[in-house]
Amino acid sequence: MSDLHRPGLENVIASETAISYLDVEKEEIVIRGYDLIELAQKVTYLDIVGLLLDGVLPTLSERRDMEMRIQEAYGLTENIRSIIELLPEQANVMDSLRTGISALASYEPELDDRSQEANDRKAIRLLAKVPQIAAYAYRSKMKQPFIEPDLDLSYSANFLYMITGQIPTQLEEDIFDQSLIVYSEHEMPNSTFAARVIASTQSDLYGALTGAVASLKGTLHGGANEAVMIMLLEAGSEEKLEEHLLSKLRKRERIMGFGHRVYMNKADPRALLMKKALAELAIIKKRPELYNMCVLGEEVMFREKNLHPNLDYYAAPVYYLLGIPIDLFTPVFFAARTVGISAHVIEQHNHNRLFRPRVHYTGPRDLHPTVTESH
Numbered sequence: 001m002s003d004l005h006r007p008g009l010e011n012v013i014a015s016e017t018a019i020s021y022l023d024v025e026k027e028e029i030v031i032r033g034y035d036l037i038e039l040a041q042k043v044t045y046l047d048i049v050g051l052l053l054d055g056v057l058p059t060l061s062e063r064r065d066m067e068m069r070i071q072e073a074y075g076l077t078e079n080i081r082s083i084i085e086l087l088p089e090q091a092n093v094m095d096s097l098r099t100g101i102s103a104l105a106s107y108e109p110e111l112d113d114r115s116q117e118a119n120d121r122k123a124i125r126l127l128a129k130v131p132q133i134a135a136y137a138y139r140s141k142m143k144q145p146f147i148e149p150d151l152d153l154s155y156s157a158n159f160l161y162m163i164t165g166q167i168p169t170q171l172e173e174d175i176f177d178q179s180l181i182v183y184s185e186h187e188m189p190n191s192t193f194a195a196r197v198i199a200s201t202q203s204d205l206y207g208a209l210t211g212a213v214a215s216l217k218g219t220l221h222g223g224a225n226e227a228v229m230i231m232l233l234e235a236g237s238e239e240k241l242e243e244h245l246l247s248k249l250r251k252r253e254r255i256m257g258f259g260h261r262v263y264m265n266k267a268d269p270r271a272l273l274m275k276k277a278l279a280e281l282a283i284i285k286k287r288p289e290l291y292n293m294c295v296l297g298e299e300v301m302f303r304e305k306n307l308h309p310n311l312d313y314y315a316a317p318v319y320y321l322l323g324i325p326i327d328l329f330t331p332v333f334f335a336a337r338t339v340g341i342s343a344h345v346i347e348q349h350n351h352n353r354l355f356r357p358r359v360h361y362t363g364p365r366d367l368h369p370t371v372t373e374s375h
């Protein structure tokens with residue numbers, strides 16, 4: 001048994017999947033046969049939704065139909081709003097999102113129908129509700145009025161609008177849409193694995209997503225994008241960044257936004273795409289120093305640790321320049337990933353095998369209870 005023990009399940013093949021694959025050698029993130037980076041440059045987030053859920057890229061009319069179904073599902077009932085409002089002001093938005101998705105389950109008419117069709121319908125409903133819950137939770141925490149969806153805007157533009165209250169420019173919309181695409185699916189990260197483990201007991205999509213939010217919140221995973229921005233702001237300037245990083249490394253602290261379990265010492269292709277987006281945005285927003293600072297951080301980390309940036313490193317300053325509050329960086333990541341995780345839960349339900357691994361036991365044996373006065 002112990003020969004099979006791989007801490008952190010590193011390189012263990014946990015599932016068969018037709019959804020996605022990280023081909024590290026070819027530096028390609030395969031999404032149902034396509035390269036994610038090429039998709040991000042050529043199609044929209046809603047095309048990716050169709051691709052992930054249906055297995056093929058939608059036609060224009062199929063995409064319009066999907067958009068309409070999402071729009072029909074917009075709306076948070078008073079019950080859901082009150083549940084979120086009851087949470088204390090200091091609640092992390094990811095915790096509110098977790099609570100919101102969990103509460104939604106009780107109002108879902110098809111909760112325990114695990115057929116492909118019902119699961120698809122639920123995923124579409126969640127694609128409407130998750131961004132709304134995230135925006136609502138943040139605005140409610142900040143005592144700001146909620147912004148109702150604007151159905152004249154595209155899915156991504158509307159998501160950004162519900163967060164910032166500003167109708168984005170075309171460039172802002174395109175960059176945000178691209179970020180949602182690169183966050184949409186990534187094979188078997190911890191959150192997707194957590195969701196598949198939950199789904200493998202025949203539990204429901206909402207439960208699986210609730211577990212996945214908790215997983216994605218952690219700073220070794222999705223929570224890193226918020227931590228990156230906090231670190232950049234703490235460092236304050238390009239001049240101070242190098243010493244800031246070196247002092248953290250001297251204390252053996254991890255630098256958020258660097259390293260990756262699968263890419264190891266190779267670049268994360270998604271980070272490179274977001275780096276380009278940051279370069280463009282930094283000029284438009286007249287913040288070239290933020291781009292320069294990030295590039296310097298990348299150079300220092302490569303020189304000191306041979307580590308490359310992951311997606312979170314460059315997505316963080318991109319979100320910052322798009323006017324997204326830091327507390328919403330990880331919820332936005334989760335909202336984008338909702339479709340990828342849903343596709344995995346659907347696949348798990350369709351080809352299920354209960355996850356139930358074993359352990360390498362290191363505790364004592366052959367003890368026998370005796371009753372004593374004290375230990």
Ligand SMILES: CC(=O)SCCNC(=O)CCNC(=O)[C@H](O)C(C)(C)COP(=O)(O)OP(=O)(O)OC[C@H]1O[C@@H](n2cnc3c(N)ncnc32)[C@H](O)[C@@H]1OP(=O)(O)O
Nearest residue numbers: 219220221222224254255256257258259260261310311312
């Ligand atoms: C979109 C995403 O979710 S991507 C992930 C986002 N998370 C982060 O950016 C958090 C920072 N990064 C990390 O903590 C790690 O790189 C992880 C968790 C992503 C991957 O970690 P693992 O595969 O477990 O790598 P592991 O912990 O074995 O690291 C190998 C070595 O690199 C070091 N290392 C890895 N990442 C970092 C980092 N970000 N900063 C400093 N050192 C690091 C480790 O300390 C270790 O060094 P050692 O051998 O001297 O002890």
Ligand SMILES: O=C([O-])CC(=O)C(=O)O
Nearest residue numbers: 186188189190221261310
């Ligand atoms: O793949 C991983 O382990 C983490 C990651 O980059 C993601 O979820 O996008």
